[in-house]
Amino acid sequence: MTDIPAKAAVASASSGSVLLTLMKARTFIALIAVLVFFSIAAPNFLSAANLILMSKHVALNAFLAMGMTFVIITGGIDLSVGSIVGLCGMVAGYLVLNGIDLQVGYTIYFNVFEIALITLAVGILIGAVNGLLITRLNVAPFIATLGVLYVARGLALLSSDGRTFPNLVGKPDLGTTGFGFLGAGRLFGLPVSIWILVVVALGAAYLAKYTPLGRHIFAVGGNERAARISGVRVNMVKMFVYMFSGFCAAIVGLIISSELMASHPATGESFELNAIAAAVLGGTSMSGGRGTIGGTIVGAFVIGILSDGLVMMGVSSFWQMVIKGLVIIVAVVVDQAQRRLQSRVTLMQMAKAG
Amino acid sequence: MTAAIDHDVILKLEDVSKVYSGTVAVKRANFEVRKGAVNVLVGENGAGKSTLMKIIAGVEQPTLGRILLEGEEVSFSSSGDAVNRGIGMVFQELNLFGNLTVAENIFATREITNRFHKIDSGEQERRAAEFLERLEAGIRPDMLVEDLRIGQQQLVEIAKAVSLDARILIMDEPTSALSAAEVEILFKVIADLKARGVAIVYISHRLEELIRIGDYITVLRDGRITGQEKMKNVDTQWIVRQMIGSDAKDFAKADGHVPGAEIFRAEDICLPRVTGGLAVDHVSLSLRAGEILGIYGLMGAGRSELFDCIMGRHGHATGTIFIAGKKVKERDTTRRIRRGLALIPEDRQREGLVSILSVASNLTLASLSRFVRLFHISGAKENQAVTQMVRELAIKVANPAQEVSSLSGGNQQKVVIGKALLTGPKVLLMDEPSRGIDVGAKADVFRTMRKLSRDGLGILFATSDLDEVMALSDRIAVMSNGKLTGMFDRAEATEAALVAASALGHGPVPHTENRP
Numbered sequence: 071m072t073d074i075p076a077k078a079a080v081a082s083a084s085s086g087s088v089l090l091t092l093m094k095a096r097t098f099i100a101l102i103a104v105l106v107f108f109s110i111a112a113p114n115f116l117s118a119a120n121l122i123l124m125s126k127h128v129a130l131n132a133f134l135a136m137g138m139t140f141v142i143i144t145g146g147i148d149l150s151v152g153s154i155v156g157l158c159g160m161v162a163g164y165l166v167l168n169g170i171d172l173q174v175g176y177t178i179y180f181n182v183f184e185i186a187l188i189t190l191a192v193g194i195l196i197g198a199v200n201g202l203l204i205t206r207l208n209v210a211p212f213i214a215t216l217g218v219l220y221v222a223r224g225l226a227l228l229s230s231d232g233r234t235f236p237n238l239v240g241k242p243d244l245g246t247t248g249f250g251f252l253g254a255g256r257l258f259g260l261p262v263s264i265w266i267l268v269v270v271a272l273g274a275a276y277l278a279k280y281t282p283l284g285r286h287i288f289a290v291g292g293n294e295r296a297a298r299i300s301g302v303r304v305n306m307v308k309m310f311v312y313m314f315s316g317f318c319a320a321i322v323g324l325i326i327s328s329e330l331m332a333s334h335p336a337t338g339e340s341f342e343l344n345a346i347a348a349a350v351l352g353g354t355s356m357s358g359g360r361g362t363i364g365g366t367i368v369g370a371f372v373i374g375i376l377s378d379g380l381v382m383m384g385v386s387s388f389w390q391m392v393i394k395g396l397v398i399i400v401a402v403v404v405d406q407a408q409r410r411l412q413s414r415v416t417l418m419q420m421a422k423a424g
Numbered sequence: 425m426t427a428a429i430d431h432d433v434i435l436k437l438e439d440v441s442k443v444y445s446g447t448v449a450v451k452r453a454n455f456e457v458r459k460g461a462v463n464v465l466v467g468e469n470g471a472g473k474s475t476l477m478k479i480i481a482g483v484e485q486p487t488l489g490r491i492l493l494e495g496e497e498v499s500f501s502s503s504g505d506a507v508n509r510g511i512g513m514v515f516q517e518l519n520l521f522g523n524l525t526v527a528e529n530i531f532a533t534r535e536i537t538n539r540f541h542k543i544d545s546g547e548q549e550r551r552a553a554e555f556l557e558r559l560e561a562g563i564r565p566d567m568l569v570e571d572l573r574i575g576q577q578q579l580v581e582i583a584k585a586v587s588l589d590a591r592i593l594i595m596d597e598p599t600s601a602l603s604a605a606e607v608e609i610l611f612k613v614i615a616d617l618k619a620r621g622v623a624i625v626y627i628s629h630r631l632e633e634l635i636r637i638g639d640y641i642t643v644l645r646d647g648r649i650t651g652q653e654k655m656k657n658v659d660t661q662w663i664v665r666q667m668i669g670s671d672a673k674d675f676a677k678a679d680g681h682v683p684g685a686e687i688f689r690a691e692d693i694c695l696p697r698v699t700g701g702l703a704v705d706h707v708s709l710s711l712r713a714g715e716i717l718g719i720y721g722l723m724g725a726g727r728s729e730l731f732d733c734i735m736g737r738h739g740h741a742t743g744t745i746f747i748a749g750k751k752v753k754e755r756d757t758t759r760r761i762r763r764g765l766a767l768i769p770e771d772r773q774r775e776g777l778v779s780i781l782s783v784a785s786n787l788t789l790a791s792l793s794r795f796v797r798l799f800h801i802s803g804a805k806e807n808q809a810v811t812q813m814v815r816e817l818a819i820k821v822a823n824p825a826q827e828v829s830s831l832s833g834g835n836q837q838k839v840v841i842g843k844a845l846l847t848g849p850k851v852l853l854m855d856e857p858s859r860g861i862d863v864g865a866k867a868d869v870f871r872t873m874r875k876l877s878r879d880g881l882g883i884l885f886a887t888s889d890l891d892e893v894m895a896l897s898d899r900i901a902v903m904s905n906g907k908l909t910g911m912f913d914r915a916e917a918t919e920a921a922l923v924a925a926s927a928l929g930h931g932p933v934p935h936t937e938n939r940p
Contacts, residue, residue: 281799282792289789292778299775300790301761359780416830417443
């Protein structure tokens with residue numbers, strides 16, 4: 071529709087705005103569409119047990135996608151999140167099983183709460199490494215986080231020599247029990263991981279909308295030079311988004327190890343791609359400056375429900391990949407079409423007014 | 425003499441408008457191009473000449489309106505389309521591949537190939553030599569373009585356009601880099617093309633050139649066509665009147681308030697250039713509260729770089745600055761803004777605005793901390809400040825939540841000014857504040873400058889417009905080649921003195937040692 075000649079476009083300006091509204095709500099429409107489709111096509115899809123199970127799957131991707139959203143809004147990319155998930159899982163597993171050996175005959179064991187804090191700190195620290203590479207050493211985000219992807223994954227494998235840390239029940243006498251609560255525990259009938267997601271998502275959405283830092287994230291992605299001249303501390307903003315992304319990845323690492331009660335060093339491989347997909351599906355622009363936390367969460371749900379629903383329908387995993395890819399491509403094409411339609415409508419109005 | 429007979433119209437633009445985000449470049453233009461004649465197009469910088477030509481050459485598509493080629497409506501989706509219909513263009517900025525030879529450039533995208541699709545470079549060079557011969561430039565077709573002088577490159581560009589065998593040939597400032605002798609040759613080529621019935625559209629700033637070779641003249645002002653005549657019916661004065669408009673520029677009058685104490689001083693500012701030498705060369709100046717200090721200079725004189733140094737945008741700049749007598753130790757932009765400095769950058773799109781954010785977000789971007797309680801942006805306080813700025817600066821916007829890119833250039837500039845003012849500055853640096861905005865918005869901006877200086881702000885503003893600097897400044901500094909080459913009180917400043925000072929240090933100036 072972008073090829074309609076100029077005069078026809080003037081006439082269709084009003085109908086264009088209806089189309090525009092539809093296009094803006096596309097992720098939501100897609101969510102409703104997949105929900106309706108699978109509740110008809112897949113038996114038991116709408117059962118409470120299944121919905122909760124799906125939400126737990128979706129939550130993992132949603133965490134990563136939120137961190138990714140902020141990074142992408144600043145105009146960057148974080149490829150290292152999958153590896154951070156793996157490494158943080160290994161850190162948690164190692165601490166539960168082995169504690170820290172002080173080399174003088176003593177070994178410190180931490181309780182589960184402390185282990186969680188240390189693991190989160192590791193995630194944030196790796197995010198900070200990404201941030202330093204990008205802001206201080208001027209490495210392109212793609213390259214910096216690609217490098218960290220390999221380093222973190224390698225460290226995860228080295229930590230156990232490639233083996234799994236099994237059976238993370240902990241020992242009561244060491245105070246290391248209760249690690250399973252994150253993954254399997256429930257509060258008010260809902261899994262703990264869902265509650266954490268709600269808290270982090272509300273916090274991130276608030277940050278984006280009502281704090282100077284949030285405003286600065288958008289400004290940096292929209293026009294870095296203008297932001298700098300306006301006094302925005304661009305480097306600090308970038309450090310923050312990569313550290314937040316690392317933080318989100320660490321949460322996912324903790325939840326997965328806790329669900330499985332084991333840490334495997336290959337956990338999280340290619341998770342970064344799902345996170346990018348969810349963010350893009352939710353309307354985040356890869357060129358920076360545009361995106362919302364709400365949109366990303368909806369995007370994560372669309373992708374998650376799509377893959378779980380297809381599994382329930384018995385569609386082969388090969389076809390699942392094809393379908394997921396097509397959905398992402400369509401989302402971006404619609405996004406571009408919306409952008410062009412929108413600017414055309416504004417330009418038309420200006421041409422008529424001028 | 426050829427103008428005596430009326431030439432046939434080959435190309436006609438009807439009611440053509442072109443809108444870029446933020447600016448209307450061409451407004452409802454009607455333009456006719458006549459066969460076998462030189463159709464001249466003139467106008468000030470930013471009047472829309474180049475845009476109009478790009479529309480004809482298919483580089484840009486009109487937002488509204490139609491193009492008629494020999495009575496038939498056409499639309500070009502690319503410059504290739506236009507070339508196929510016989511329209512060629514010599515661009516103002518050179519579009520050559522430096523790493524290829526002259527012949528390869530001339531035949532780029534139309535390579536001559538043999539039966540096996542191999543490029544026949546011998547044939548290309550032979551044909552290229554023919555075109556170059558006509559231009560008498562002494563350019564060999566096998567030379568690399570990057571080894572040629574700029575003037576010679578321009579001739580290659582012209583040869584390329586001529587080789588298209590176009591029916592309509594657009595020349596956008598073809599003589600800007602040519603020597604007098606080369607211009608003569610070009611005019612001979614143009615006369616030759618004219619005799620063969622080619623329609624030539626000729627854009628230039630050099631009025632004497634236009635009057636010499638033009639047959640028809642069209643004048644553009646602020647995107648509108650203000651005059652269309654046969655060249656023999658007009659004189660220089662007519663052209664200037666159409667270009668500038670009868671109404672003189674509206675500079676707000678000085679109100680006669682007396683500047684206060686010194687509010688800002690820069691000492692010995694230096695900025696090394698990447699290529700060696702100094703972009704800002706030991707500049708010192710001082711500014712009083714309520715004073716407007718104009719900095720005049722040509723492009724590349726180092727005015728913008730001086731402002732950048734003052735704002736702390738270059739870590740390797742040296743020198744010291746003082747605000748209200750106190751030394752500014754902070755070296756980064758963020759903290760210098762807090763100390764009371766604010767910059768309105770020259771390039772609005774690249775440095776002034778975050779175009780995808782709303783008008784409101786742009787206005788408050790530099791001063792968000794004023795509206796924050798703990799870490800929460802107070803929407804009420806922010807809205808209040810935005811409304812106040814929109815009213816004070818007369819920003820024409822229906823709803824401040826609108827994207828800033830939907831505003832006109834003048835209103836965008838007001839948003840940039842509003843953003844700087846919301847930080848509560850003591851010293852305002854304005855780099856070409858009137859560039860690319862319409863007459864009404866210019867008057868508003870000038871009025872705002874007067875008002876601010878009355879309120880006790882010190883204003884440093886850089887411009888390359890003589891009228892502007894003479895009319896607005898309390899004192900005038902002149903920069904040239906990174907150095908401060910003159911400082912005049914308004915009473916004693918003359919245009920001639922400013923121009924002389926702005927040319928110091930450019931090229932071999934014979935009597936530099938006699939000057940202060």
